[in-house]
Amino acid sequence: xxxxxxxxxxxxxxxxxxxxxxxxxxxxxxxxxxxxxxxxxxxxxxxxxxxxxxxxxxxxxxxxxxxxxxxxxxxxxxxxxxxxxxxxxxxxxxxxxxxxxxxxxxxxxxxxxxxxxxxxxxxxxxxxxxxxxxxxxxxxxxxxxxxxxxxxxxxxxxxxxxxxxxxxxxxxxxxxxxxxxxxxxxxxxxxxxxxxxxxxxxxxxxxxxxxxxxxxxxxxxxxxxxxxxxxxxxxxxxxxxxxxxxxxxxxxxxxxxxxxxxxxxxxxxxxxxxxxxxxxxxxxxxxxxxxxxxxxxxxxxxxxxxxxxxxxxxxxxxxxxxxxxxxxxxxxxxxxxxxxxxxxxxxxxxxxxxxxxxxxxxxxxxxxxxxxxxxxxxxxxxxxxxxxxxxxxxxxxxxxxxxxxxxxxxxxxxxxxxxxxxxxxxxxxxxxxxxxxxxxxxxxxxxxxxxxxxxxxxxx
Numbered sequence: 001x002x003x004x005x006x007x008x009x010x011x012x013x014x015x016x017x018x019x020x021x022x023x024x025x026x027x028x029x030x031x032x033x034x035x036x037x038x039x040x041x042x043x044x045x046x047x048x049x050x051x052x053x054x055x056x057x058x059x060x061x062x063x064x065x066x067x068x069x070x071x072x073x074x075x076x077x078x079x080x081x082x083x084x085x086x087x088x089x090x091x092x093x094x095x096x097x098x099x100x101x102x103x104x105x106x107x108x109x110x111x112x113x114x115x116x117x118x119x120x121x122x123x124x125x126x127x128x129x130x131x132x133x134x135x136x137x138x139x140x141x142x143x144x145x146x147x148x149x150x151x152x153x154x155x156x157x158x159x160x161x162x163x164x165x166x167x168x169x170x171x172x173x174x175x176x177x178x179x180x181x182x183x184x185x186x187x188x189x190x191x192x193x194x195x196x197x198x199x200x201x202x203x204x205x206x207x208x209x210x211x212x213x214x215x216x217x218x219x220x221x222x223x224x225x226x227x228x229x230x231x232x233x234x235x236x237x238x239x240x241x242x243x244x245x246x247x248x249x250x251x252x253x254x255x256x257x258x259x260x261x262x263x264x265x266x267x268x269x270x271x272x273x274x275x276x277x278x279x280x281x282x283x284x285x286x287x288x289x290x291x292x293x294x295x296x297x298x299x300x301x302x303x304x305x306x307x308x309x310x311x312x313x314x315x316x317x318x319x320x321x322x323x324x325x326x327x328x329x330x331x332x333x334x335x336x337x338x339x340x341x342x343x344x345x346x347x348x349x350x351x352x353x354x355x356x357x358x359x360x361x362x363x364x365x366x367x368x369x370x371x372x373x374x375x376x377x378x379x380x381x382x383x384x385x386x387x388x389x390x391x392x393x394x395x396x397x398x399x400x401x402x403x404x405x406x407x408x409x410x411x412x413x414x415x416x417x418x419x420x421x422x423x424x425x426x427x428x429x430x431x432x433x434x435x436x437x438x439x440x441x442x443x444x445x446x447x448x449x450x451x452x453x454x455x456x457x458x459x460x
Contacts, residue, residue: 354433
């Protein structure tokens with residue numbers, strides 16, 4: 001009996017932890033009872049866990065998809081005129097990967113990025129939940145971020161020797177040095193060590209880039225080395241001394257946001273093919289807050305009816321099943337927050353379907369237990385046999401569902417399987433729900449029966 005009790009305590013602890021994680025970020029507390037009064041707000045902290053080299057940071061908020069939260073819908077068309085036909089598929093896939101890296105660095109949760117081809121037209125469709133400023137998103141995603149270092153012309157006319165004339169000619173006639181964004185290891189935002197403290201972008205070169213930069217600055221001491229981004233001059237400082245540390249700074253009167261976006265673009269790399277925006281729009285939440293609220297109400301009503309059915313049909317066994325179902329709901333929401341999972345309409349459908357399967361497992365177990373009791377076996381023996389003999393049916397049904405979820409999720413990006421974000425959202429929540437339903441339907445329900453129901457039978 002000690003083992004079930006220990007497992008029961010572990011389940012209770014896991015349930016309490018899940019309930020804390022599932023709480024909203026802010027909980028207002030306001031009441032007044034005689035001399036006692038309180039008007040404050042409890043704030044749940046974010047998760048910041050670090051164990052050795054592993055770290056986990058989550059804000060523990062439920063991520064909402066484009067249909068629930070709204071956001072930006074962008075369509076980019078790739079210019080393939082300069083790309084060989086045999087290389088076009090690889091080019092559009094490479095552009096998709098670069099855009100995905102930029103969006104990840106930008107901090108958008110669960111974006112949808114997919115490619116489409118119609119005859120000779122290649123497009124990339126980007127959906128960004130929560131991003132309402134489409135122009136900002138376009139500037140981040142669409143720029144090619146081609147970084148290029150150039151030096152002054154080797155000869156200048158004597159009558160153009162003034163600094164202003166020299167700078168003007170240098171801007172027009174800078175010569176390539178062979179050092180570019182491909183030689184960049186990392187870019188990050190810093191602040192200039194001056195009174196203004198302007199944001200700058202600090203560059204760290206690769207080993208090969210370090211050698212190139214050292215050679216360039218050595219031969220250009222007293223001259224200008226210009227930094228271009230997409231053929232636009234950012235800055236053209238005069239080299240005071242050779243720089244062999246492999247580090248440089250881009251300064252150009254940036255705002256903090258401009259410096260951050262430039263660092264993101266440089267870190268993400270350049271797009272392998274030029275793209276242009278052919279469609280942009282801000283998408284409102286298709287459900288709306290009122291509809292979301294009504295959907296949640298409908299879900300609560302449906303779940304309540306299921307729980308009442310279990311109690312009415314199975315008595316105390318139904319109460320145990322309902323407790324396991326509550327644990328199921330808490331654990332599922334916790335997993336959604338920890339992964340995190342972006343909840344959309346198809347995702348909600350997958351969750352509701354998995355709830356039905358979790359209840360279905362309990363029904364199979366309870367009916368099997370009734371059969372064993374009718375054959376004359378004691379209650380405890382009937383319970384253990386019921387779980388054991390119902391397991392094969394539960395396992396086969398859930399494995400078949402998991403296989404279907406795997407095909408819809410298509411984690412390996414197979415071209416002959418679905419790549420739609422809606423199908424994947426449905427598959428992800430369905431798969432998670434089935435796995436947690438197996439845990440609660442078999443382990444949690446059995447433990448509750450062994451500890452709670454067995455004690456009730458003993459007291460009677």
